[in-house]
Amino acid sequence: MAQKKITAKTKGGEWLSTPKATLLKALSESKDVDDDLRVGGIVFIASSIQFDENGIDPKETSNNSITANTLVVATVADADNPLDPPFALATGASVVVDIKTVNAGAVTLDVNATGAKALQKNNAPLGAGELKAGSSYRITYDGAAYQMATNETIAAAKKTVSTAANDAAVAAAIAASTQRKFVAAQFDRTATIALADIPGLTVNLAANTTYQFEARISTATDATGGAKFAIGGTTTVARITVEAELNNAGAQVVPVTSRSTGAALGVAVGQATAVTVATVDIKGVITTGAAGGTLTVQFAQNVSVAPNSSVLVDSTFGAFKM
Helix, strand or coil: CCCCEEEEEECCCCEEEEEHHHHHHHHHHCCCCCCEEEECCEEEEHHHCECCHHHCCCEEEEEEEEECCEEEEEECCCCCCCCCCCCCCCCCCEEEEECCCCCCCCEEEEECCCCCEEEEECCEECCCCCCCCCCEEEEEECCCCEEECCCHHHHHCCCCCCCHHHHHHHHHHHHHHEEEEECCCCEEECCCCCCEEEEEEEEEECCCCEEEEEEEEEEEECCCCCEEEEEEECCCEEEEEEEEEEEECCEEEEEEEEEEEECCCCCCEEEECCCCCEEEEEEEEEEECCCCEEEEEEEECCCCCCCCEEECCCCEEEEEEC
């Protein structure tokens, strides 16, 4: 098999291709993105590296129109890299597509007239509206079909060249897709089994979007009151799956329980009574409905007693756009 190569500019102003493994090793050993990279007797400019072999750097495209459910695109040559190879339909080939019109349903993709292939997301045909007008998507050929990156925002923040501006764009894209929250003050529940939102552990979800979420909640409870938990909020729900595991003083009390709750929030999970220093791990996936809203972690006693059951400071909750 031919050795994969990467194109970069030398200090002398020439563009040369060098073995991928060799150049990446030099890059990993550099202390700064602006360092010069010495490969043998050649000195490369680190910030000029073009990851363009086998689709590592996605090709820019134009003429991105959907006609009769076929998305027809043409790649654009990289004017800054004269050695940029042409697009070839092969496993790993990748393009970035700027969508002009929303799709009505399943779509095929034809790049540079190489033949229409199914365009999929998570190995399934696209549903109506999954290609949004004005959005950019990274799409990669897997040998049988084109697969759309599940996070088009990050895909649009192209990681071709490591520069300060590009790094900021990637960081902003990740921040827009990730929400992390923590408990700043202890939350007590006394003589009640009614679930209530834990202050500080609320995230905002967009409509018609899939998220992965996870929480780690540390508690201090009376052994006669215990604790129970739920995922609540105001968002509409198309589908939700929740898993919970509860440990007390290092011993598992509630094993992992998977609960598919359809479109219901507020279903108790991880409940236990005879615990005093319990930690619960809650994980799941939610697809929101037509109206977005909040998603939060809820807490209550499992048995109503006078002593407090408490959520401790620095318990956490996060949601990640898929």
